[in-house]
Amino acid sequence: MHRQWKKTFVLIFSGQIFSILTSAMVQFSIIWHLTETxxxxxxxxxxxxxxxxxxxxxGPFIGVWLDRWNRKLTMMVADSVIAFSSLVLGAWFLWADPSLWIVYAILFIRSAATSFHAPSFQAAIPLIAPEEQYTKVAGWHQLVFSASNVLGPALGIAVYSATSLGMVLLLDVAGALLANLMLLLVKIHQPKPEAVQAPSFRKEFTLGWKAFLSVKPVVTITVAMAVFSVFFMPLAMLFPLxxxxxxxxxxxSASLIEAVFGMGMILGGALLSVLASKWRDSTxxxxxxxxxxxxxxxSGVVGSEAFLAFAVLSFIMGAAAPLFNGPYMAMxxxxxxxxxxxxxxxxxxxIGLLASPIGLALAGPVVERFGVQMWxxxxxxxVAVIGIYLFLKFHSTGKEQRLGQ
Structure with missing residues (x-):
């Protein structure tokens, strides 16, 4: 049993690493293209x-369908939509220069497909791995994601500079197809659906919302995560700027910053895999x-000549990120x-993603008027204040004990 679930994850991750790698190449290349032009x-x-x-x-509505649908098939269809959108935009860039609105539209479609793929993958983990291994698997996932983000920007800017953005997008098509091929080789059992009188979107949505609210520590950390997203998520768009x-x-140089951030994430993911369950998730x-x-x-106070110092700070940010994402998901x-x-x-x-547009709406005018370092x-x-709040709350009340920590 335990050997089998590890083999399953090896197959899944061996495909996902290429898909995530090419997606990282696309993400950085598009951001840099918009920054440069x-x-x-x-x-x-x-x-x-x-x-x-x-x-x-x-997101809130997808969860109802996701608990009805086959999670493996959902991942495969979502990856196929992402591949098709990359194919369309890639071909467009090879033959012409699309307007900004075309680029925005393709980003919108890719995001919609990702909204199905990401939660279906995370929801499939408890169907494969034993409960005591969830934090370890989260560390593996962070490690795969981080490794791809180290190589992605460097490879993306290399292919972008040598050829075009269109070629980078076409490579993303190949990555998505390989991920689907690996998923074809694994079996993921579906959970038994809840007994209801008849399929009802409203009832299932309400049950899911009530289930979420029933675990107060998760609700508290999710609210903190939302505030964190308002202020931190815009930085993903501002590193190149x-x-x-x-x-x-x-x-x-912009790809180097992305790479050292990714190297930090590799270190953080590796540490999480090794140190899993040593401390509370909230710690x-x-x-x-x-x-x-x-x-x-x-980063907001370093001088324009201190690029190396900024690279070191980016590494620290990257190393710290898996220590939040992995335990949060495991919890x-x-x-x-x-x-x-x-x-x-x-x-x-x-909740996290709804907070992100708020941050983007705030960050745009602030950066235009006061400069990127102000943000x-x-x-x-x-972010530091949020971290202090979580530490004091969970270590003074012991509420996280409800989750078996």
């Missing part, structure tokens, strides 16, 4: 809206937010029945 924070924020808003709006506008560096999350906040504050997976997990995950994802500095202050 427009130099506008407003354009980057609109691109961010296109990338986040579909997942935020669809600060490299270009503040440090006066080009595409390869890892508090440390993560404290480290990210500290690094953001310093959720431990707390809810598999038959309701898809809905809970979609609620959680949507780094104050986001760091807020």
């Amino acid at each position: 427009t130099g506008s924070a407003a354009v980057l924020m609109v691109a961010g809206f296109a990338g986040f808003l579909p997942q935020a709006l669809l 600060i490299t270009l506008s503040h440090f006066n560096r080009g595409g390869y 890892y999350m508090s440390l993560s937010l404290g480290a990210i906040g500290f690094a953001c504050v310093l 959720i997976q431990k707390s809810y029945e598999p038959g309701k997990l898809g809905r809970v995950l979609s609620f959680v994802t949507s 780094f500095f104050w986001s760091g202050i807020v």
Whole structure:
């Protein structure tokens, strides 16, 4: 049994690493293309809206369908839609220069497909791995994701510079197809559906929402995560801009920052895999937010000549990220029945993603008026305060004991 679930994850991750790698190449290449050709924070924020808003709006409803549908098939269909959208935009870039609105539309479609893929993968984990291995598997997932994000920006800028953005997008098609091939080789058992009188979207939606609210520690951390997302998520769009506008560096320097951030995530994911269950999940999350906040504050005050210092701070941010994401996801997976997990995950994802457009709407005008470093500095202050709050709350009340920590 235990050997079998490990073999299953090896097959899944061997395909997903290529899909995530090519997606990272596409994500960085598109952001850099928009940064280089427009130099506008407003354009980057609109691109961010296109990338986040579909997942935020669809998420709460997707969970109901996800708990009805075959999760393996859902992942495969979502990857196929992402591949097709990359094929269309890639072909467009090879033959012409599409308008910004075409790029936004494709980002919107890719985001909508991702809103099905990400929670279906996370909801499938309890159907494969033993409960005591959830945090370890989360560490593996962070490791795969991080490794792809180290190589993705560097490979993306290399292919982009040598050929075109269109070629980068076509490579993403190949990555998605390989991920689907690996999924064909594994078997994922579906959870038994709840006994209801007749299929009712409203009833299933309500049951999922009530299930989410029933675990107060998860609700508390989800609210904290939403505030964190308002201030931190815009930075994903602003890393290339600060490299270009503040440090006066080009595409390869921007890809270097993405790479060192990814290297930090590899280290953080590896540490999480090794140290899993040594501490409470909330302890890892508090440390993560404290480290990210500290690094953001310093990034907001370094001089334009201190590019190397900014690279080190980016590494720290990357290393801290898995220490929040992995334990948070493991906490959720431990707390809810598999038959309701898809809905809970979609609620959680949507709450974070609904917060992200708020951050993007705030960040655009602030960056345009006061500069990109201002956002780094104050986001760091807020994130650090959230980390301190979580630490004091869970270590003073012991509420996390409800989750078996």
